[in-house]
Amino acid sequence: MKNTEYDIQELLQRDVYVNGTKVGTIVGERHHPNEARVKSMRIQVVPDVADEFMRKPAELAPLPKELVHSIQGDGTVKLSKSMRELQRRWRNTVRIDEKLYAPDEMLDRAVLDNQGEEIGVITGLFRVKRTYKGVVVSTRMRIQTQFGVESEIRIPISALARTRERLDEVVLSRTFEKVLQLPSYITVNSLEEE
8 A cells, every 4th residue: 555645854865766776765855834835855866866867966855745656574665666757857956066856845945145134035946948947036025125026036056055954044055135246146136937
């Protein structure tokens, strides 16, 4: 019988397999106050699998919870889909600091510049030709007043330096003032949504 309601604590540090091939090890999930919003776990991917099935290899990637088929007798986790399906899911991700993040892992995170100034909260992702080019940020009133930006702006993925898992934040690579001057910021805010 398939049980789709595995607790993350049951799955931590378990090896994940697709048709007998080890994909990686479950290392946790995003800490979010609304557990229903978190649809992915974090998995440390085996280097050979990353080399073969990712455009650019990444050490950590999302594992959609709905792909977990069962926990085997030996304690390993079996996935219900093929490597091609996992590869397809990994293409639908955002790369930050050599780690892949699923769209559900990005939503509702606070965005801070590299000085710790809170810019706003991620409310969506912006795509062009099936590739995520930016995050849609609902800006703080103070930021709108101080920098003369709209209540909703797009920040290019290339300006995101790292995430803080415990604090549920995304940190920019520079000050917000410098981000506003980036050619990629100007471009991503002038493009039409797909």
